[in-house]
Amino acid sequence: MVMQQINPSSQPENLDAVFAALADPTRRAILTRLANGDASVSELAEPFHISQPAVSKHLKVLERAGLVERAIDKQRRPAQLKAEPMHEAVKWLEEFSKFWSSSFDQLDDLLEELKKSES
Amino acid sequence: MVMQQINPSSQPENLDAVFAALADPTRRAILTRLANGDASVSELAEPFHISQPAVSKHLKVLERAGLVERAIDKQRRPAQLKAEPMHEAVKWLEEFSKFWSSSFDQLDDLLEELKKSES
DNA sequence: TTGTTGCATAACCATATGGTTATATAAAAG
DNA sequence: CTTTTATATAACCATATGGTTATGCAACAA
Known part of the structure; x- marks a missing residue:
């Protein structure tokens, strides 16, 4: 399981991205889900009834805000919550x-x- | 794989709007300015170096989030903070x-x- | 009456969201 | 080798932002 450091930035300029990330109900639900443990893209897509690419997009928004980091586990890219x-x-x-x-x-x-x- | 309760709290509809409103630095500055007292559109536009219509747009976003209410004072439409x-x-x-x-x-x-x- | 102020609104532009389907690719399973 | 799985990415669409300038209008000021 190789970790991938994508966005370590946690600066005040990031406030925009953090608030924007929290402004979507699906993303808030994803964060809550991740609070219960890491989850892969397909694991996230299933309960939300949206397509896999839609989840990938949400995860990108969350990554840019620094709220999520991705790992690499074989073909899976489990998302991990970063609440800082x-x-x-x-x-x-x-x-x-x-x-x-x-x-x-x-x-x-x-x-x-x-x-x-x-x- | 069965997912149980994803979202712990049923959230008010405009939580989206509140977070979205806070996601812009100009709007956050407007809110901080309004914490010092009501201000008209032109009073708000001046320090932010943006046009009057731009401020009007920001105020609309803040109004939809319920963070601001407008009054009518002659030709002026002073904005009032509603932090609830x-x-x-x-x-x-x-x-x-x-x-x-x-x-x-x-x-x-x-x-x-x-x-x-x-x- | 004429001019000025305060604001809204329209029209326009560029970019970001939020969703889709289609396609590409790497890894695992057979 | 072939197929399936997991994910990314492209291409597309509609809508919202965030800004502009132009314009209209009501209320004051003179």
């Missing part, structure tokens, strides 16, 4: 919520609107 | 991390902090 890049997404949400929770309340919004309407 | 849908994204990540316990300690910590700041 999800930390970036969580970190962004965390930063945002810090920022937002202090300033987001209905009173502040009302006051803001009032100030604008006064002018 | 982001909770869905956080919830999905939280559910996911439950399923994937291995080497997810860091993510668990981040999610804990997120839960605190949400309340």
Whole structure:
């Protein structure tokens, strides 16, 4: 079983790719499935009722986001979950919520609107 | 080979839209800007160096995700942050991390902090 | 009334998705 | 050698993004 290092990048620029990868229900389901263990392309295609090339495409999107790595096992290319890049997404949400929770309340919004309407 | 429950949590329809909305750096910047207070289209366009129609398009994407609401103030259409849908994204990540316990300690910590700041 | 501001929308372009079927190829099975 | 299996890739289609410029329109400003 030879490992294949395809996308080790886990940088903030990758946030776009991570969020985009998570924006598809099939890909989220694939990730959840992979959380239960590695799976080959055909193993992934079966429960989702989509073609094998469709799964290969989804896996490419996930690979670009760094959320999946592929191995080589004879003819199979089992996909393996790599959740590190999800930390970036969580970190962004965390930063945002810090920022937002202090300033987001209905009173502040009302006051803001009032100030604008006064002018 | 029989697959059981692929997806642990039945997800709200617009989880797709929320993640997709967050997948663009300009939209994330717009959201951060709106966390400081409502802003009109032209106020948003200026710092991002993109055209006014481009901002209008981004706002439509954010509106469809439920992350932004528009007001009517004379000719202006100030955008207002609605962060609630982001909770869905956080919830999905939280559910996911439950399923994937291995080497997810860091993510668990981040999610804990997120839960605190949400309340 | 005329001009200006704020915004939406149309029209257009290039690229990415998300799916398909068809085909190519390598490895395993016979 | 032939066939089957597992996967990739090409070719194609429809739709969504992300940007532009052009244009229209309502609301203000003068």
